[in-house]
Structure formats: C-alpha cells, structure tokens
Amino acid sequence: MRGKVFIVGAGPGKKDLLTIRALNVIKEADVILYDDLIGEVVEVLNETKAELISVGKRKGFHKFEQEEINRMLADLAKAGKKVVRLKGGDPFVFGRGGEEIEFLAKEGIEFEYVPGVTSAIAVPGAAGIPITHRNCDPAVVFITGHEAKGRLNWSALAKLNATIVVLMGLSNIEKICKNLIENGKDPETPVAVIERGFSKDQRVVDGTLRDIVEKVRSMNVSPPAVIVVGNVVDIMRTIAKVRSEN
Numbered sequence: 001m002r003g004k005v006f007i008v009g010a011g012p013g014k015k016d017l018l019t020i021r022a023l024n025v026i027k028e029a030d031v032i033l034y035d036d037l038i039g040e041v042v043e044v045l046n047e048t049k050a051e052l053i054s055v056g057k058r059k060g061f062h063k064f065e066q067e068e069i070n071r072m073l074a075d076l077a078k079a080g081k082k083v084v085r086l087k088g089g090d091p092f093v094f095g096r097g098g099e100e101i102e103f104l105a106k107e108g109i110e111f112e113y114v115p116g117v118t119s120a121i122a123v124p125g126a127a128g129i130p131i132t133h134r135n136c137d138p139a140v141v142f143i144t145g146h147e148a149k150g151r152l153n154w155s156a157l158a159k160l161n162a163t164i165v166v167l168m169g170l171s172n173i174e175k176i177c178k179n180l181i182e183n184g185k186d187p188e189t190p191v192a193v194i195e196r197g198f199s200k201d202q203r204v205v206d207g208t209l210r211d212i213v214e215k216v217r218s219m220n221v222s223p224p225a226v227i228v229v230g231n232v233v234d235i236m237r238t239i240a241k242v243r244s245e246n
C-alpha cells in the first residue's frame, strides 16, 4: 500500500504555536524530513518515534537539493511510509512547499497540507505590530529579500499604499530601502526589523527607510528577521509609549 506525505508548517518557533493537526501527524509519522527549524519548536522532534532526516540549509548551502528532497518524499511514500515534511512557518509562504506538492501530484502520491502560523504575520505581531490597521495602508504585500531574477516592480510597490513585509531580507536591506526611496516612497516611512521573533532573544529595531540600515548594522542584527515597512509600525510605538507612561 502507498503511503502519504504531509506538508506541515511548524510555525514561527514556539512549540505551542504548532497546530494540533501538525502535532498529531508528527507523532504518527514513520519518517520526518525537516528543515533547520527556528526556536524551541525543534523539541517536538523528541516526541516522535519517526526516523528523522535533516534536510535544512547549513551555512548558506543546501544539504540536499530541492530535487533530491522531492525524490525522497515520493520514494518514501511509494514504500508505504507516512512521511512528514516539516518546515518553519507555513509551508506555502516562501517555503517551497508548492514545488513539493507539484512533484508529488505528478508522481501520483497522496499528500495533505497542514498549515502553519507564518512568521510574515506572527513575527510583526509578536513585536506589537498588527499587520493591518484601519488607519493605515489598506493592503499588505509579502516579498522575499532574495528576489534573484529582478521580477519585482519596485516602482509599483513604492506607490501602492501597502504595508510591505519582507522575509529573508536582511542581507539585502540596503538595496530594498534604496529601491523604495528611489521609486518615490517617503524616506521617513516607519520600518521595524524583528530578529528571532518569539524567542527569548527577540530584538526589535525601530527606524525609518532612511536610517534603518545603519541601525541594523550598529546592532549587529542577524537572520532570521522580518522587516515591516509602513505606518503600522507606529502602533508598536504608541503601545510602547502608553506602557511607559503607565
């Protein structure tokens, strides 16, 4: 009998932010292929008897190519195993889960998507930044900081009146800010960078498009971090002010 692949989101790092469905399939899995998970959520791997295979990145290079991971998922399922593919956040938000289900579908393998809490929304929230607010921009755009092929229309993005959330953006933060300013975004637009959200080491850098690069450098901020560009960052400031006055 054929097995099945569960494409599972591990959330932004805290163990109790895993969904109940995720926890159940992890506990019942025969084999788990997992990425380098951020935070204490990795402890969940101690709660399963499944075979554990780490397929994450190390120091900038992939331990496994995506094609190899796809093949392993399909072959394990064909061998009758219950396979969990565990990824940080939500598997379909800059997580290559889409490529995996395309491959599995072509191979005729049954799969199930188990959503995770995405860092794109939850990490700003952990810093007191609601991703939308009625008094702020009426749209949210999620972008990857690794926009290798130059397909992003910076001119449109800068003019969109949207909150911009950048994942994997730290190494390109200078270019991102420069592109937005050069395309007409106000240099005084608030920007927050949230490093290691939901961990005991969480740090927030508060600035503007004009000065955030300098601040991030002087504080030695390192990945993983989420960048938020837009007036919603002001909500975090207001809350901090109110709290300091109480």
Ligand SMILES: C[S@@+](CC[C@H](N)C(=O)[O-])C[C@H]1O[C@@H](n2cnc3c(N)ncnc32)[C@H](O)[C@@H]1O
Pocket: 011, 012, 013, 038, 039, 087, 088, 089, 090, 091, 092, 093, 094, 095, 117, 118, 119, 120, 123, 166, 167, 168, 169, 194, 195, 196, 197, 198, 223, 224, 225, 226
């Ligand atoms: C390869 S992307 C995967 C995103 C994931 N699928 C999600 O939905 O959150 C990895 C990026 O997510 C962001 N990220 C994930 N967890 C984070 C956390 N706990 N704190 C800050 N950034 C985080 C960072 O921008 C990091 O570079």
